[in-house]
Amino acid sequence: MNLWYKLDTAISRVETVLVTILLALMILMAFSQIVLRNFFSSGIDWSDALVRYLVVWVTFVGAAIAAKEGKHITFDLLSRWLTGTGTLAIEALSNFFSAVICSLLTVAAAKFIWFEAQMGSTAFLNLPAWVPELIMPIAFGLMTLRFLMGTIECGIRIAECGKEKE
Secondary structure (H helix, E strand, O other), rough: OHHHHHHEEEEEEEEHHHHHHHHHHHHHHHHHHHHHHHHHHHOOOHHHHHHHHHHHHHHHHHHHHHHHHHHOOOOOHHHOOOHHHHHHHHHHHHHHHHHHHHHHHOOOOOOOOHHHHOOOEEEEOOEEEOHHHHHHHHHHHHHHHHHHHHHHHHHHHHHHHHHHHH
């Protein structure tokens, strides 16, 4: 577990830097397009496509960050009436099912990338479309691992609560 925490901390740092750079680049590209179009009647042909992919990257990296911080959308209706191990059990179930769904989405995204590579389409600047789309299976895979670790952590805390009662 300790190795996972160190690795996850390193990944979190990369995510934070990446989101910052991507957001700055997205704003810079969008702003430059506005200036070029309005004042110079020109523009960068591939800028709009780049900004769309930057939005996708920021979204998926942000989703991975939210999974790490436990800030994903949750249904906490039952946890309002439960306390202690009941709340932990609900959290563990939520993490487990989130991990299952994210693992299925990882597989679906990997298949999508495979089909996209077979099609041979390009995104911008003759870059194959599947390259900027790689963020999808990577982010879903990372979210799967984080939700699984959340499930394990809840299980450990439930076990510790059981030992305290003995």
